[in-house]
Amino acid sequence: MASRKTDHDVVVVGGGNAALCAAMTAAESGMKVLILESAPQSYRGGNSRHTRNFRCMHDGPLSVLVESYDEDEYFADLIKVTDGRTDEDLARMVIRRSEECLPWMEAHGVRFQPSLSGTLSLARTNAFFMGGGKALVNAYYRTAAALGVDVLYDAPVRHIQLDRRKVASVRYDHDGVSHTVQPRAVIVASGGFQADIDWLADAWGPAARNFLIRGTPYNRGTVLRNLLDQGAQSVGDPTQCHAVAIDGRAPKFDGGIVTRLDCVPFSVVVNKNGDRFYDEGEDVWPKRYAIWGRLVAAQPDQIGYAIVDSRAIPLFMPSVFPPVRANTLEELAQKMELPVDGVMKTISRFNAACGDTSAFHPTELDGVRTQGIEPAKTNWARPISEPPFYGYTLRTGVTFTYLGLKVDENAQCRTEDGLIENLWAAGETMAGSILGQGYLAGYGMTIGTVFGRIAGQEAANYVR
Numbered sequence: 157m158a159s160r161k162t163d164h165d166v167v168v169v170g171g172g173n174a175a176l177c178a179a180m181t182a183a184e185s186g187m188k189v190l191i192l193e194s195a196p197q198s199y200r201g202g203n204s205r206h207t208r209n210f211r212c213m214h215d216g217p218l219s220v221l222v223e224s225y226d227e228d229e230y231f232a233d234l235i236k237v238t239d240g241r242t243d244e245d246l247a248r249m250v251i252r253r254s255e256e257c258l259p260w261m262e263a264h265g266v267r268f269q270p271s272l273s274g275t276l277s278l279a280r281t282n283a284f285f286m287g288g289g290k291a292l293v294n295a296y297y298r299t300a301a302a303l304g305v306d307v308l309y310d311a312p313v314r315h316i317q318l319d320r321r322k323v324a325s326v327r328y329d330h331d332g333v334s335h336t337v338q339p340r341a342v343i344v345a346s347g348g349f350q351a352d353i354d355w356l357a358d359a360w361g362p363a364a365r366n367f368l369i370r371g372t373p374y375n376r377g378t379v380l381r382n383l384l385d386q387g388a389q390s391v392g393d394p395t396q397c398h399a400v401a402i403d404g405r406a407p408k409f410d411g412g413i414v415t416r417l418d419c420v421p422f423s424v425v426v427n428k429n430g431d432r433f434y435d436e437g438e439d440v441w442p443k444r445y446a447i448w449g450r451l452v453a454a455q456p457d458q459i460g461y462a463i464v465d466s467r468a469i470p471l472f473m474p475s476v477f478p479p480v481r482a483n484t485l486e487e488l489a490q491k492m493e494l495p496v497d498g499v500m501k502t503i504s505r506f507n508a509a510c511g512d513t514s515a516f517h518p519t520e521l522d523g524v525r526t527q528g529i530e531p532a533k534t535n536w537a538r539p540i541s542e543p544p545f546y547g548y549t550l551r552t553g554v555t556f557t558y559l560g561l562k563v564d565e566n567a568q569c570r571t572e573d574g575l576i577e578n579l580w581a582a583g584e585t586m587a588g589s590i591l592g593q594g595y596l597a598g599y600g601m602t603i604g605t606v607f608g609r610i611a612g613q614e615a616a617n618y619v620r
């Protein structure tokens with residue numbers, strides 16, 4: 157093991173949005189900063205490189221955001237999705253500070269564009285990154301370099317030594333050698349633990365082995381576990397995570413947003429026994445795709461099958477992988493390795509339960525529903541009857557886990573006995589301090605940006 161005397165004041169663990177915001181802020185306060193990123197350079201940026209937008213409060217038009225979006229409306233939106241399991245003080249603080257983040261992000265190289273039109277209008281609430289999260293991450297790395305921040309890639313942190321309530325050292329691997337450094341302050345921004353499938357299975361049971369991980373394979377929670385084992389206070393429930401239903405053929409890791417499937421509202425979804433299990437038309441898809449992550453997780457082998465007919469195909473965004481196609485429903489069931497009799501029975505009953513479809517409207521809750529079957533389909537219920545027929549598999553795609561490090565409004569970590577003098581956390585790794593369950597689109601980047609900047613400033617104040 158090599159011991160390195162570091163001349164860095166602040167070590168930042170991780171190389172995504174939260175880490176970069178922290179590093180740039182600390183560097184602007186005169187700190188010598190080192191980022192330790194476990195991924196190689198080409199994979200730098202964690203889940204942040206998959207993102208598209210950031211949710212921002214504003215009193216009037218701000219950059220690409222139209223009209224206004226005030227604190228109370230933003231908070232009400234958050235409460236709706238988290239069912240009240242939210243730390244109100246921290247959530248409101250993040251919301252208020254999001255407004256100053258947008259110009260700060262622009263000043264640090266991020267370019268925004270108006271939201272794309274789609275089923276859900278976000279033009280007022282979410283600012284979209286031109287070039288997506290990858291462009292944001294690249295811009296931040298360039299700005300960080302100009303500020304003198306040093307970055308080591310392929311440098312996973314293995315251990316942060318807590319000496320009572322102070323970080324004594326940080327151990328990481330690089331070039332096949334283990335190094336130990338003693339910075340004055342440390343900021344942890346290394347994401348959740350979702351890419352550690354064993355840990356996920358400990359929390360969820362064996363079903364978790366069939367989950368797909370939508371983002372980086374590098375967020376394995378190594379530092380999170382290491383700190384919790386040494387008495388750092390945790391927050392959140394290990395079974396809580398953001399999970400959505402995605403294309404079952406997506407890669408195990410890092411499929412990103414292109415693996416999203418939007419066919420469910422216009423489909424009949426069955427499990428591997430050929431049985432329906434939930435109302436496919438409960439609400440518009442952006443409001444329901446997170447629910448379907450958990451619904452699919454509860455089915456045998458954690459898989460679902462969405463079946464549509466030719467009339468539905470133009471109604472949703474094309475998928476990255478082409479669907480299975482067949483001229484008859486029997487042939488489709490066979491091709492999808494589903495029990496043919498079971499599927500035929502389910503779809504015949506479903507078709508017979510569809511009534512008048514003249515009010516069918518694909519982009520509104522149209523109330524076109526089934527009668528007399530359980531579960532009902534309460535919108536967009538049209539018979540699956542026009543060949544050719546198409547099928548997609550659905551699997552649970554985990555975005556990020558909520559178990560994390562408990563922090564206060566200064567982003568500072570603690571043990572049962574009090575604050576840890578020189579340790580701060582930002583981003584997904586502490587998001588559980590705010591969100592108990594559920595998720596609001598664009599709030600992850602808001603948490604990371606606000607807390608990253610706070611952590612960078614607090615670490616710099618401490619060192620000074």
Ligand SMILES: Cc1cc2nc3c(=O)[nH]c(=O)nc-3n(C[C@H](O)[C@H](O)[C@H](O)COP(=O)(O)OP(=O)(O)OC[C@H]3O[C@@H](n4cnc5c(N)ncnc54)[C@H](O)[C@@H]3O)c2cc1C
Nearest residue numbers: 170172174194202203204208209313371583584598600601
């Ligand atoms: C497909 C997808 C789309 C998303 N879209 C959005 C969106 O549009 N808007 C939004 O707000 N949120 C979105 N999210 C959620 C979003 O990614 C996060 O909330 C946010 O980017 C998290 O930033 P972070 O810096 O905390 O984590 P990350 O960006 O994941 O960064 C964590 C970093 O830590 C590094 N790391 C991990 N372990 C170690 C270790 N031991 N040592 C050193 N480094 C380590 C990783 O390599 C990585 O660079 C999306 C997520 C996914 C997967």
